[in-house]
Amino acid sequence: AQSVTQPDIHITVSEGASLELRCNYSYGATPYLFWYVQSPGQGLQLLLKYFSGDTLVQGIKGFEAEFKRSQSSFNLRKPSVHWSDAAEYFCAVGAGAAGNKLTFGGGTRVLVKP
Amino acid sequence: NAGVTQTPKFRILKIGQSMTLQCTQDMNHNYMYWYRQDPGMGLKLIYYSVGAGITDKGEVPNGYNVSRSTTEDFPLRLELAAPSQTSVYFCATEASGNYEQYFGPGTRLTVT
Numbered sequence: 001a002q003s004v005t006q007p008d009i010h011i012t013v014s015e016g017a018s019l020e021l022r023c024n025y026s027y028g029a030t031p032y033l034f035w036y037v038q039s040p041g042q043g044l045q046l047l048l049k050y051f052s053g054d055t056l057v058q059g060i061k062g063f064e065a066e067f068k069r070s071q072s073s074f075n076l077r078k079p080s081v082h083w084s085d086a087a088e089y090f091c092a093v094g095a096g097a098a099g100n101k102l103t104f105g106g107g108t109r110v111l112v113k114p
Numbered sequence: 115n116a117g118v119t120q121t122p123k124f125r126i127l128k129i130g131q132s133m134t135l136q137c138t139q140d141m142n143h144n145y146m147y148w149y150r151q152d153p154g155m156g157l158k159l160i161y162y163s164v165g166a167g168i169t170d171k172g173e174v175p176n177g178y179n180v181s182r183s184t185t186e187d188f189p190l191r192l193e194l195a196a197p198s199q200t201s202v203y204f205c206a207t208e209a210s211g212n213y214e215q216y217f218g219p220g221t222r223l224t225v226t
Binding site: 032036041046094 | 118145147154155156157158159162172173204206208213214215216217218219220
């Protein structure tokens with residue numbers, strides 16, 4: 001069975017500082033990996049996705065993520081955080097097949113200090 | 115172009131009552147999904163559909179039913195509400211082969 005672990009429940013970062021969110025997955029085949037962001041009271045928005053090819057993928061809002069197969073990780077990074085990045089971030093893994101059923105991690109809540 | 119709409123936004127149910135959560139999309143996506151999000155947790159898949167007339171169970175289907183008679187609509191039915199169904203429910207859609215899911219704003223349900 002597939003699973004996703006996000007080890008950090010909360011992260012506090014100063015505005016302008018860099019941010020890295022960790023994601024570890026367990027999946028038997030080639031994973032389809034995703035990062036979603038959820039602002040308070042909102043639905044989820046896709047930040048980026050990885051299926052194959054270059055292991056460093058760029059997303060929206062200045063985010064990037066790196067796929068490391070040897071470590072079963074797909075960490076999300078942003079070089080300089082803005083106050084508007086305060087939100088909850090979810091890593092997810094899917095099969096990519098018909099009916100792309102996603103398994104989500106528990107989420108990491110990011111607080112941004114001025 | 116409204117995307118994915120969900121109604122109602124909020125609802126309080128008494129134990130044993132029933133209700134239907136509505137999800138409608140105007141993106142002509144074949145795939146639709148229902149998730150629930152419990153406090154402090156990630157989303158869990160309840161049911162999904164790969165097209166009109168085709169539905170299948172996800173990870174946590176007990177206590178729920180779905181139907182998909184049109185491409186646009188994917189209602190989620192709770193027959194006998196229980197406190198364990200207190201959650202935020204999200205509907206999502208996906209164009210087949212795209213693997214990107216678009217989420218609605220959610221329905222916050224409390225069962226007391």
